[in-house]
Amino acid sequence: TGRLNPDYTFANFIEGKSNSQARAAAQYVVETPGGTYNPLLIYGSSGLGKTHLMHAVGNAICARNSRARIAYVGAEQWINHFIAAIRHGRTDEFKNLYRSVDALLIDDIHFFAHKDRTQEEFFHTFNALIDARKQIVLTSDRYPKEIDGIDERLKSRFTWGLSVAVEPPDLETRMAILIAKAEAAGVPLPKDVALFVAQRVRSNVRELEGALLRLIASSRLRGEPLTVDFARTTLKDLLAAYDRLVTIDNIKRTVAAYFNIRIGDLNSPRRTRSLARPRQIAMALAKELTQHSLPEIGEAFGKDHTTVLHACRKISALRETDLKIREDYENIQRQLGV
Numbered sequence: 001t002g003r004l005n006p007d008y009t010f011a012n013f014i015e016g017k018s019n020s021q022a023r024a025a026a027q028y029v030v031e032t033p034g035g036t037y038n039p040l041l042i043y044g045s046s047g048l049g050k051t052h053l054m055h056a057v058g059n060a061i062c063a064r065n066s067r068a069r070i071a072y073v074g075a076e077q078w079i080n081h082f083i084a085a086i087r088h089g090r091t092d093e094f095k096n097l098y099r100s101v102d103a104l105l106i107d108d109i110h111f112f113a114h115k116d117r118t119q120e121e122f123f124h125t126f127n128a129l130i131d132a133r134k135q136i137v138l139t140s141d142r143y144p145k146e147i148d149g150i151d152e153r154l155k156s157r158f159t160w161g162l163s164v165a166v167e168p169p170d171l172e173t174r175m176a177i178l179i180a181k182a183e184a185a186g187v188p189l190p191k192d193v194a195l196f197v198a199q200r201v202r203s204n205v206r207e208l209e210g211a212l213l214r215l216i217a218s219s220r221l222r223g224e225p226l227t228v229d230f231a232r233t234t235l236k237d238l239l240a241a242y243d244r245l246v247t248i249d250n251i252k253r254t255v256a257a258y259f260n261i262r263i264g265d266l267n268s269p270r271r272t273r274s275l276a277r278p279r280q281i282a283m284a285l286a287k288e289l290t291q292h293s294l295p296e297i298g299e300a301f302g303k304d305h306t307t308v309l310h311a312c313r314k315i316s317a318l319r320e321t322d323l324k325i326r327e328d329y330e331n332i333q334r335q336l337g338v
């Protein structure tokens with residue numbers, strides 16, 4: 001099976017609103033392995049820390065009990081291992097190996113889709129471990145019910161214990177991650193540079209980390225200090241790719257399509273709720289995702305800057321209290337590729 005990465009610990013995992021639930025659940029599993037949160041399933045899109053958390057669980061269990069037997073394995077690796085076991089007539093060995101561990105960590109179980117024999121085998125391993133009160137931790141890029149090609153009984157088992165999502169980090173968390181990672185690399189990162197990068201690189205932690213490493217490397221190489229201007233120049237290609245995605249026009253088009261209204265409706269003075277909400281969402285997105293000022297955004301919507309400011313505050317408040325709005329907002333962000 002795979003090796004646990006010693007750098008993927010809880011101590012190195014920066015907590016924010018987007019991942020605090022998953023982190024808490026993972027820590028709970030370390031305290032009470034094989035307990036009520038079994039299996040623990042962490043799901044969410046790529047680069048958001050699922051693998052990191054899974055290793056953190058493994059590392060922490062090992063730290064508490066050096067004799068604990070932990071199997072960490074990617075789902076693809078598990079499949080290959082199983083196929084090889086069949087081919088060499090060693091399925092008993094395979095079964096014994098995975099059924100005798102204290103904790104089984106399987107990464108990226110969406111790869112089990114359409115692999116019927118593997119699923120069958122995993123089903124039995126799963127049952128054996130759960131019966132023996134051994135901890136299982138799984139990650140997936142989607143909520144299991146949404147994965148095609150996975151047996152229903154297995155899907156339901158995946159969510160028997162606790163399923164927690166990791167979400168894309170908000171601005172504050174992105175900044176915290178940048179600052180912590182720079183510090184770990186022994187480089188003090190000025191706050192304005194952290195803000196600059198965090199505002200522009202929004203997709204996931206992996207890309208954020210990549211941007212930071214690029215900055216640090218080229219600042220060392222050229223002996224230049226890390227300033228906002230330096231970051232702007234060094235990350236030019238990367239940032240251009242992001243900026244291309246999110247223009248006000250693109251936001252308008254995406255919001256209009258999402259709510260099934262006309263783009264012109266976003267500029268109309270009509271105040272019906274069915275138009276006002278999408279309009280406010282579009283303005284709030286423009287403020288969050290582009291570099292345009294409030295007056296510029298106002299102009300693009302035929303409103304003044306106080307209307308834009310009001311929209312931003314309104315949507316920000318509603319995202320906390322209104323699940324539907326929050327979901328709409330996040331879906332549109334995703335459609336915009338951020």
Ligand code: ADP
Binds near residue numbers: 014045047053
């Ligand atoms: P996933 O498995 O969800 O695709 P990973 O766990 O591989 O994502 O994370 C991608 C990279 O980002 C890793 O280097 C990981 O250490 C880092 N990372 C993700 N989330 C955090 C976090 N909250 N704090 C620190 N590093 C993180």
Ligand code: MG
Binds near residue numbers: 051
């Ligand atoms: Mg992963």
